[in-house]
Amino acid sequence: MSNQTAVPSETRSVDATLRERAQRVVPGGMWGHLNAARLPEGYPQFFASAEGCRIRDVDGREYIDFMCSWGPILLGHKHPEVQAAADAQAARGDCLNGPGEVMVELAEDLVGMVPHADWAMFQKNGGDATTACVTIARAGTGRRKILVAKGSYHGALPWCSPSVAGVTTEDRAHLLQFEYNDAESLRAAVAEAGKDLAAILVTAFRHDLGRDLELPIAEFAQAVRLACDNADAALIIDEVRAGVRLDTRGTWEALGVRPDLCAWSKAIANGYALAAVTGNDRFRDPATRIFVTGSFWCSAVAMAAARATLRIARETNVPARIQATGMMLRNGLASLARQHDISVRQSGPPQMPLMLFDDDPEFRKGRAFCAAALRHGAFFHPAHNMFLSAAHQSSDIERALDAASHGFKAARELGVNNR
Amino acid sequence: MSNQTAVPSETRSVDATLRERAQRVVPGGMWGHLNAARLPEGYPQFFASAEGCRIRDVDGREYIDFMCSWGPILLGHKHPEVQAAADAQAARGDCLNGPGEVMVELAEDLVGMVPHADWAMFQKNGGDATTACVTIARAGTGRRKILVAKGSYHGALPWCSPSVAGVTTEDRAHLLQFEYNDAESLRAAVAEAGKDLAAILVTAFRHDLGRDLELPIAEFAQAVRLACDNADAALIIDEVRAGVRLDTRGTWEALGVRPDLCAWSKAIANGYALAAVTGNDRFRDPATRIFVTGSFWCSAVAMAAARATLRIARETNVPARIQATGMMLRNGLASLARQHDISVRQSGPPQMPLMLFDDDPEFRKGRAFCAAALRHGAFFHPAHNMFLSAAHQSSDIERALDAASHGFKAARELGVNNR
Numbered sequence: 099m100s101n102q103t104a105v106p107s108e109t110r111s112v113d114a115t116l117r118e119r120a121q122r123v124v125p126g127g128m129w130g131h132l133n134a135a136r137l138p139e140g141y142p143q144f145f146a147s148a149e150g151c152r153i154r155d156v157d158g159r160e161y162i163d164f165m166c167s168w169g170p171i172l173l174g175h176k177h178p179e180v181q182a183a184a185d186a187q188a189a190r191g192d193c194l195n196g197p198g199e200v201m202v203e204l205a206e207d208l209v210g211m212v213p214h215a216d217w218a219m220f221q222k223n224g225g226d227a228t229t230a231c232v233t234i235a236r237a238g239t240g241r242r243k244i245l246v247a248k249g250s251y252h253g254a255l256p257w258c259s260p261s262v263a264g265v266t267t268e269d270r271a272h273l274l275q276f277e278y279n280d281a282e283s284l285r286a287a288v289a290e291a292g293k294d295l296a297a298i299l300v301t302a303f304r305h306d307l308g309r310d311l312e313l314p315i316a317e318f319a320q321a322v323r324l325a326c327d328n329a330d331a332a333l334i335i336d337e338v339r340a341g342v343r344l345d346t347r348g349t350w351e352a353l354g355v356r357p358d359l360c361a362w363s364k365a366i367a368n369g370y371a372l373a374a375v376t377g378n379d380r381f382r383d384p385a386t387r388i389f390v391t392g393s394f395w396c397s398a399v400a401m402a403a404a405r406a407t408l409r410i411a412r413e414t415n416v417p418a419r420i421q422a423t424g425m426m427l428r429n430g431l432a433s434l435a436r437q438h439d440i441s442v443r444q445s446g447p448p449q450m451p452l453m454l455f456d457d458d459p460e461f462r463k464g465r466a467f468c469a470a471a472l473r474h475g476a477f478f479h480p481a482h483n484m485f486l487s488a489a490h491q492s493s494d495i496e497r498a499l500d501a502a503s504h505g506f507k508a509a510r511e512l513g514v515n516n517r
Numbered sequence: 518m519s520n521q522t523a524v525p526s527e528t529r530s531v532d533a534t535l536r537e538r539a540q541r542v543v544p545g546g547m548w549g550h551l552n553a554a555r556l557p558e559g560y561p562q563f564f565a566s567a568e569g570c571r572i573r574d575v576d577g578r579e580y581i582d583f584m585c586s587w588g589p590i591l592l593g594h595k596h597p598e599v600q601a602a603a604d605a606q607a608a609r610g611d612c613l614n615g616p617g618e619v620m621v622e623l624a625e626d627l628v629g630m631v632p633h634a635d636w637a638m639f640q641k642n643g644g645d646a647t648t649a650c651v652t653i654a655r656a657g658t659g660r661r662k663i664l665v666a667k668g669s670y671h672g673a674l675p676w677c678s679p680s681v682a683g684v685t686t687e688d689r690a691h692l693l694q695f696e697y698n699d700a701e702s703l704r705a706a707v708a709e710a711g712k713d714l715a716a717i718l719v720t721a722f723r724h725d726l727g728r729d730l731e732l733p734i735a736e737f738a739q740a741v742r743l744a745c746d747n748a749d750a751a752l753i754i755d756e757v758r759a760g761v762r763l764d765t766r767g768t769w770e771a772l773g774v775r776p777d778l779c780a781w782s783k784a785i786a787n788g789y790a791l792a793a794v795t796g797n798d799r800f801r802d803p804a805t806r807i808f809v810t811g812s813f814w815c816s817a818v819a820m821a822a823a824r825a826t827l828r829i830a831r832e833t834n835v836p837a838r839i840q841a842t843g844m845m846l847r848n849g850l851a852s853l854a855r856q857h858d859i860s861v862r863q864s865g866p867p868q869m870p871l872m873l874f875d876d877d878p879e880f881r882k883g884r885a886f887c888a889a890a891l892r893h894g895a896f897f898h899p900a901h902n903m904f905l906s907a908a909h910q911s912s913d914i915e916r917a918l919d920a921a922s923h924g925f926k927a928a929r930e931l932g933v934n935n936r
Contacts, residue, residue, distance in 0.1 A: 116621050123624035123636050125801050130810025132615045144621075145613035153614055167612045170812055175610065191594065193586045193788035194564035195572055195896065196551045202535050202563075205542035217544050222641040222790055223811045233675060237683030254809045255674065256652060257688075261808035264656030269676075271687040338812075364812050369612040371641055371790050371813035382544050389680035390673045391549025392642045393589055393757075393783050394790035477614065 112156040116144045130254065131168060138465040138480060140472055148175035150489040153477065161477035162498045164427075166485035169339055169364035173410060174489020180368045180406045187402035197396035204401045207408055208376055212348050214356035215376035219385065221395050224338030225253025227361035227373040228299070230390045232257075234359060234377065235297035235332035238384030243291035245298040247278040249306040252299060252336050272296075278304040279312055281321040288325045297332040297359075298322050302340035302349035303447065308461070308481040310454060311446030319355040332358040332381060338373070342366055343420060343449045343485070346412050368407040370400035416488045417449065423490045424448025430499040438506040452483045455509060463509040470508035476501035531575040535563045549673065550587060557884040557899065559891055567594035569908040572896065580896035581917045583846075585904035588758055588783035592829060593908020599787045599825045606821035616815035623820045626827055627795055631767050633775035634795035638804065640814050643757030644672025646780035646792040647718070649809045651676075653778060653796065654716035654751035657803030662710035664717040666697040668725040671718060671755050691715075697723040698731055700740040707744045716751040716778075717741050721759035721768035722866065727880070727900040729873060730865030738774040751777040751800060757792070761785055762839065762868045762904070765831050787826040789819035835907045836868065842909045843867025849918040857925035869902045874928060882928040889927035895920035 120143075121127040127143075128134065134143040142155035151174055153163040166172070173180060187200060205218040221227050232244055252258040256269040276287040278300070288295060300322060304312035326333040335357040340349050342365045350357065358381055363373035371394070377385055410416065425448045435442045440463075441456035455463035464480035471478050476498040478484060539562075540546040546562075547553065553562040561574035570593055572582040585591070592599060606619060624637040640646050651663055671677040675688040695706040697719070707714060719741060723731035745752040754776040759768050761784045769776065777800055782792035790813070796804055829835065844867045854861045859882075860875035874882035883899030890897050895917040897903060 112618075116618055119625065120621045123621065123628045125636050125638060125796075125804035128616070129638055129805070130808065130814070132810065132815055134615060143615050145610060145615050145617055147609040148613055153610075156618060163614065165614050167614055168812060170612050190566040191564065191572075193589050193790075194567055195582065195584050195586055196553060196562050196564050197547070198564055199531075199535055199575060202539045202542065206538065209542045217542050219544060219548055222813065223645065225811065226642065229674060233683035235683070236685065242685050254811070255648060257675070259808050261806075263806040263808065264652035264654070264803070266655065266661050266691055268687040268690040271690075272685055369816075371612075371816060371819075377544075384683070385544035386548070387680075387682040389549065389678050389682065391551070392644065392673070393587060394641065395549070396551055397788075397790060400790075 113142045113144050116156060138469040138472070140469050150174040150176070151487055151494050161472065161475055162494050162501070163477045164484040164486065164498070165477060165479060166487050167369060169485050170369045171485070171487050172343060172365035172407060172416065173368050174487050175369065177368055177489075179410060180403050183406035184370065184399050184403040187399045190398070192399045193394055193397045198398040198401070200398050200401040200405065201396055204405050207405055208374060211346055211408060211412060212360065212376050213351055214348065214358070214360065214378055216379045217377055217382055217385065219375045220401070221373040221375070221390070222371050222392055223253065224361065224363035224373055225255050225258070226390070226392065227338065227363055227375050228252045228258065228336055229255055230375050230388070231334045231359040231361050232297060232299065233388045233390065234375070234381050234384045235334060237388050238381050239296045239331060241294045241296040241331070242272040243274055243294045243296055244272060245274050245276055245284070245287045245291060245295070247300055247304070248275045250278065250301045250304070250336070251306070252301070279315050279318045281318050284318070284321055284325060288329060295329045295331040297334050298326055299334040299336060301336045302344065305339060305446065305450065305483045310443055311450070311452050311483055313447065314350065314353060316353045319350055319353045323355045326358070334359045334361065336361050338363045340450060342408065342411050343417060344447050345417055346408070366407060367400050367404035370403040372400040372404050414488070419488055420449040420486045420490070421447070423492070423495055424451055424486050426492060426495045427451065427486070427498065430495060431502055434499060434503050434506050438510045440506055440510050446483055449486055450483045451486075463512055466512045467505035467509040471501040471505035474501035474504045478502070478505070532561045532563050535575060557888040557891070559888050569593040569595070570906055570913050580891065580894055581913050581920070582896045583903040583905065583917070584896060584898060585906050586788060588904050589788045590904070590906050591762060591784040591826060591835065592787050593906050594788070596787055596908070598829060599822050602825035603789065603818050603822040606818045609817070611818045612813055612816045617817040617820070619817050619820040619824065620815055623824050626824055627793060630765055630827060630831060631779065631795050632770055633767065633777070633779065633797055635798045636796055636801055636804065638794045639820070640792040640794070640809070641790050641811055642672065643780065643782035643792055644674050644677070645809070645811065646757065646782055646794050647671045647677065647755055648674055649794050649807070650753045650778040650780050651716060651718065652807045652809065653794070653800050653803045654753060656807050657800050658715045658750060660713045660715040660750070661691040662693055662713045662715055663691060664693050664695055664703070664706045664710060664714070666719060666723070667694045669697065669720045669723070669755070670725070671720070698734050698737045700737050703737070703740055703744060707748060714748045714750040716753050717745055718753040718755060720755045721763065724758055724865065724869065724902045729862055730869070730871050730902055732866065733769065733772065735772045738769050738772045742774045745777070753778045753780065755780050757782045759869060761827065761830050762836060763866050764836055765827070785826060786819050786823035789822040791819040791823050833907070838907055839868040839905045839909070840866070842911070842914055843870055843905045845911060845914045846870065846905070846917065849914065850921060853918060853922050853925050857929045859925055859929050865902055868905055870905075871902045882931055885931045886924035886928040890920040890924035893920035893923045897921070897924070
């Protein structure tokens with residue numbers, strides 16, 4: 099012990115100290131998508147507070163945040179109206195022997211907001227909602243096969259987790275794959291499922307980690323709907339990541355395609371833990387026949403927060419507002435990239451953007467960009483789609499672009515050094 | 518329309534009106550364990566508020582509550598210290614880009630509190646925790662078979678839901694069953710699993726719906742541990758329903774048996790949505806290799822509530838306090854049953870009691886008892902284990918026993934009428 103060169107404790111960051119403590123009592127120090135191990139050097143693991151579009155880490159560094167807690171924060175942290183609705187409900191009750199009036203109101207809100215929806219049910223995780231959709235589709239059709247797009251994320255349960263550690267072959271026995279936006283591969287998978295096709299499960303857009311995002315092509319969306327109609331199967335849209343942020347009616351409504359079942363979570367309650375399934379009348383009876391439940395699924399505070407969040411999203415056209423700020427960010431980044439003579443690709447909807455560098459298969463430029471931008475106060479992600487909120491103002495985008503210019507400089511220098 | 522005999526709206530209860538509205542926008546009007554359809558006549562579906570051990574329905578009727586929101590409420594609703602801890606955290610931040618310091622502190626608390634635990638991870642649902650335990654056990658052993666007791670409830674995911682609607686055979690391909698508290702049937706199941714035994718998953722005590730509760734027999738618990746040791750498999754205890762309420766160290770600690778993995782939820786945060794897995798060092802590495810995650814799993818407010826809840830549970834010996842009130846209820850019920858000359862069986866730990874009537878296979882006496890007691894202000898359950906909280910005082914038990922005497926009268930009259 100006495101021979102160790104100890105780092106003087108006054109120079110240790112709070113984050114580093116917490117990581118050490120976590121290493122002892124949490125496997126690997128952290129798990130899942132919030133594990134900072136895959137983020138560039140300098141990214142914090144632990145956070146202290148947040149307000150609007152600013153987050154603060156445990157060392158007091160503040161960032162303009164472009165992850166929005168990986169999606170849930172739609173209106174900005176501590177939105178006063180959402181907070182007031184949640185607090186008012188909390189003063190009455192949260193987790194009771196049954197739901198409150200607010201559950202009925204929220205279900206009515208969703209049925210009014212989402213054109214395909216005749217009914218709604220509530221859960222806690224996005225994966226609860228996608229799993230319930232699959233179960234309802236199987237109960238309603240009496241069939242087993244579920245078609246999913248290769249690489250799409252639908253949650254971290256054994257049937258859909260991106261990792262197969264601890265997962266058995268049987269957990270995925272009835273999944274068949276197709277390529278997102280590829281109607282031909284869809285047809286092949288439908289043919290393979292044959293008379294056993296229960297559902298096609300598809301994300302609102304293609305947002306796989308580390309590759310350019312893809313909006314759904316209208317012809318593909320229509321092919322999905324047609325395939326379900328022809329086979330009498332369910333079209334399930336997984337809106338967990340995109341829902342409300344792109345279109346309060348559902349992302350595919352603009353394409354003229356409506357699902358039978360839809361899974362929602364993340365942004366619907368502005369950070370409060372909630373998920374929802376919406377469905378049409380065809381799947382109402384199957385939804386009564388399955389058994390799904392959870393200890394906290396009817397907790398009233400998150401539902402009150404959701405009602406306020408969805409009302410504000412509709413009344414102030416949040417998707418369009420975030421789209422405008424997202425376009426400002428996108429145009430600013432494009433302009434900066436040109437100035438720094440570095441080629442990038444920007445993809446996805448402006449509300450959930452991704453910027454990848456050309457000739458950057460290992461994300462080295464992207465990581466250098468992010469690390470430098472972080473030091474200058476902007477929290478970007480090098481490989482996962484980002485999220486903007488209604489709290490981002492033009493001035494925030496300008497400050498973030500200033501941070502991004504340092505990012506481009508760092509990425510550019512990395513490129514030069516590599517030659 | 519005009520020929521219908523409409524019930525005048527002033528006589529309609531708020532609950533009935535809400536049920537009608539819910540019927541339109543929620544499949545079956547309600548789903549899962551909170552569905553009041555299976556409860557006796559007169560039970561409300563919707564609740565307005567709660568305080569301590571009192572709950573109030575949407576029609577303003579107040580009850581001394583013996584369900585505690587089906588488990589989560591350990592210290593009573595709106596416990597001031599839990600509330601203060603949660604509110605203080607909420608003022609800083611809840612759902613952020615990563616966990617807060619409170620996650621590390623809570624993991625440290627659990628490791629300090631639960632003797633088997635070297636580490637902890639957090640989730641939202643009890644089913645998240647049991648599923649993670651199973652996945653970790655499979656990842657750690659490289660095997661597939663999970664032994665579960667016939668009839669035990671481990672959540673409502675396809676692999677464990679009590680209903681098979683929408684579930685495929687493959688979802689349960691690697692489950693083998695034994696009888697709770699029956700070492701012989703356990704041995705047979707272990708033999709059947711052979712070299713493929715990943716884990717034995719067992720509830721803290723036997724709390725199956727509608728039958729007498731059974732505490733684990735020490736010899737059985739030891740046989741479970743021995744079978745896991747001999748096969749190099751994981752012993753997983755599902756403490757979701759019983760955890761903390763019976764023993765803050767874990768229910769089997771008093772039997773001298775420690776699990777490898779343990780699933781917690783319900784009571785750990787006094788009603789805030791949280792679940793946890795604790796594990797020993799043997800399963801630390803497998804826990805790092807699986808991928809499980811959720812959008813709200815690291816939300817800080819529920820963790821702050823959990824820290825306060827667990828501290829109070831330890832420092833004020835909540836299990837013993839609730840046990841004493843539970844014994845008072847049990848003795849009072851036994852005495853009233855004798856007075857009314859009616860035979861009942863009381864089972865389970867006093868903190869989570871069940872009273873079943875003799876010669877009552879369809880729970881008609883039990884339902885009559887509950888319906889009458891409800892009218893007199895006590896919220897009991899005829900078939901599911903009940904829950905007491907630290908907020909129940911002697912005076913509450915006395916009032917509830919007064920309500921129960923009306924219940925016994927009703928049950929007795931039913932018996933007489935049936936002769």
